[in-house]
Amino acid sequence: MNRGEKTFGILITFGVLFLFWILLSGLFDAFHLIAGVICTGIVTLMSHDLLVKGKDEKFIGKSLRLFCYIPWELWQIVLANIDVAIRVLHPKMPIDPLIIEFETPLRSDFSLVTLANSITLTPGTITISVEPEKGAFRVHAIAKEPADALLLDQTMQKKVAEVFFVEWPGTDQPART
């Protein structure tokens, strides 16, 4: 990490934290603003390398794409809840749990966390464990259809890969008919 990247990380972290301080305090007199600058500065010095890691020319592009990804994700959450509600309230309780594993080309921490959280929130699947070295996921699915959605269609993995500018290997995909 060189000097310019470090400054960039510090500035971004400071800006986000200070904005957060203002929103939470809601007071604009000198005392609270100066106290905010001091506190934000201390926290920034301690943790500036957590939010922005090293070089990232595509920081803004990734943020924009993540922002576009969120509405789709919210809609998936609503579908997931209706799905669970049907399974819970159905008299026969149509569940058939199984555990599946798959690998992805994602490597960075933030992309893995995004995919893991998305899997947990979308219909019928919860992440059990993630291996960052191989990008391997172990997922508990409540029935066969949600497991197939992750294993065969892989819509969600592709969307997350697109958000983080990761090339999706076209070799191991099943042929579309």
Add this chain to the structure above:
Amino acid sequence: MVIGDVIVTLFLAGGLFFTLVGSIGLLRFPDFYTRLHATGKCDTLGTGLILTGVIIYHLFHYSGTPLVPVRLAFLVFFIFIANPAATHALMKAGYEVGVKPWKLGDERR
């Protein structure tokens, strides 16, 4: 005002419905993992909908303090990040301790 109250009531009712479904799922589902499916998802959306209703109510009735809805929106945001992470942590802990997943045809436990 009436329209606002109707929207708020719809949000609160939706939130209550999903929270209730989560609780019923917790009682009906057969094992640890499937129960987490019920609570992990329904609690997230249920709490989110209830808080959204509260935000809209606040905007309609106390428009003098616009920062309070912003704080509530942050609450929704953090719940949407923290809840799946907590569900995943419970799931992983259970898997590593060796809790056996329920299969179709097993006894309830």
